Amino acid sequence: MNKTLKIYVYPHKRDDPFANVLLPSHSKPGGNYASESYFKQALMSSHFITDNPSQADFFFLPFSIASMRHDPRIGVGGIQDFVKDYVFNVSHKYPFWNRTGGADHFYVACHSIGKVAMDKAEEVRNSAVQVVCTSNYFVQGYVPHKDVSLPQIWPRHDDPPVVDPSKRKKLAFFAGGINAPTRKYLVQTWQNDSEIFAHAGRLKTPYSTQLLRSKFCLHAKGYEVNTARIGDAIYYGCVPVVLADHYDLPFADILNWKSFSVVVATADIPSLKRILRELGFEEYLRLQRNVVEVRRHFQWHVKPVEFDVFYMVMYELWLRRGHVRIFSF
Template sequence: MSFCVRQESGFDNAPTWDGAVEVMPLMQRRRDVKLERLELGLAKARSVIKEAIRNKDNRPPLTDKDHVPVGPVYRNAYAFHRSYLEMEKLFKIYVYEEGEPPVFHDGPCRSIYSTEGRFIYAMEMENRMRTRDPELAHVFFLPFSVVKMVKMIYEPNSHDMSPLRRTIFDYIDVLSTKYPFWNRSLGADHFMLSCHDWGPYVSSADGHLFSNSIRVLCNANTSEGFNPSKDVSLPEINLRSDIIDKQVGGPSASHRPILAFFAGGDHGPVRPVLLEHWKGKDSDVQVSEYLPQGVSYIDMMRQSKFCLCPSGYEVASPRVVEAIYLECVPVVIGDDYVLPFSDVLNWPAFSVRVSVTDIPDLKRILAAVSPRQYIRMQRRVRMVRRHFMVNGPPRRFDVFHMILHSIWLRRLNVRLHGQD
């Protein structure tokens, strides 16, 4: 069966919450009543959220036993809260059971790629929004790990990614043959998740996966085909242990004597520029490749007002979340990176964005932030931290649920027309 796609107008330059892509058959067969029922529920949720957007200033905050989103850290706190509650009430996810660990249903839970493994594991254990009946699902999760594929399938130093791409292509072929759901939407209600640098490239193994499906990626690079209206930016979180509390919290502004700090490898297109201009040249902007022995990286971040987060080989940097954890205002340096949860979070309220061309002016830009403004920004960093916390088991509004909410918004952007 063939399909056509129609894009509708978006909301506030971001199609989430309002715009929709319609997927409809060019040749209609008998009605799919179950799908129509699912779409009716989504249409009602879409309407409720649109109403919340229109009336954000005319309604008191919604009640919530855990957290009430308020304040400038959100683009629209009221609409986000309403959307989140609608997600909890309605959203159902089906995880395909096909595939064997470690390439499927498994992933790294410690390392720079931990977000990938933690999500896969949490999704396997999820009860509230996971359904075992695919007929009730709004989205379908393809539970492969690109990190595990690289470890188990890729031949080191071969520069040949065709075995990884073939694995994904064959997996989708199995699912599309066994189930009707992939072909029904050409993948538009399916999602994959990868924190590996190669995630975007490997996703091109199937044209519909790349162009139609929701790709949840740490490497959220618009210059490489990342589409914010359908794809999701995944936070890169470098977890070295299960004890996260040691990585959280920091002193007030008055106990942070360093203006800005960065230490990291000289790789990628951005860091060489940063190191050239600032390495070892200014005590206020402390930039280095390697810290002296005995100097703690985390302590240096805790002593700094701003933590520099330049892109490396790829656009994402784990320093963004590290800075948020340690209450250091993140300075994102890069031009093509879509920041995580930017459909609901107002990043300019608690971070600084600097283009590569402005790296020589870093000190002037950061020194121009007044003490009062900085205190506000740091307070907002502390407020937004809950949305990046990794909890076991997951808790409401934490990073796992924020990822699900981003997927929920993208699914609201798609309307499937019932057919069988």
């Protein structure tokens, strides 16, 4: 993969009036949706790029959902029309889309708006590879094994902290906005418990403090199945507990999530303490060691490092190249 995978990025003029939503952002990625910016910056400076479309395994549609949201000429309400027009122009100006019906094309989006951005461009949603954070296989528009689940990760540049597992005294931890039934149910069930710290809203103490004190960190579905909490947990060496039904977990085609996380159905929230206790300390230690092992796969770097998030996404694309069918005319 590292030697042969090639990506062709559809070009545009630098004075294009919408160059700001087609060029990779040169600003420092930040916030909940940094994964989109990180990927674009990493790709454009990587050896995977080719200027020769005949060599390409995939064609990248370089529009930025995050940038379109903030462009007053487009805004949230205009994203669908922009994508529709962009794909129309690409498919009529270049021959590559029509060779495969778009199956060897992909785009990247982390914001939840990306889920509906293709509603007027069904050919993208149905054929192209969608590399998205909102990887909910219960909702129309996302297709597991065709599309790619992108982890939602906060930018971090320091080395991860090291805490001996024996010093993690809390069984489990959650804090966050109560913006979905799953979170409401979780907090109502466990907010007064002495072993599970379940808190509604922001903490007065640093979020990282509780992540480092806890054996297990709870990823509970909010507006979407994805949040940055899995990335947070892994960075701080806390075993993720996934409470998000229908979440197509990032890199599930590559990583064995059972080896470093615990997936619990939301219906089993009342049994959460029993489920975690029954794992036992030895099993917890195994899971925690594996969390440390997989951490490199959930980290972004300004200059990509082998096996980091960028390379994991590229390998996911590599796995999908065999599904592309070239049409002859």
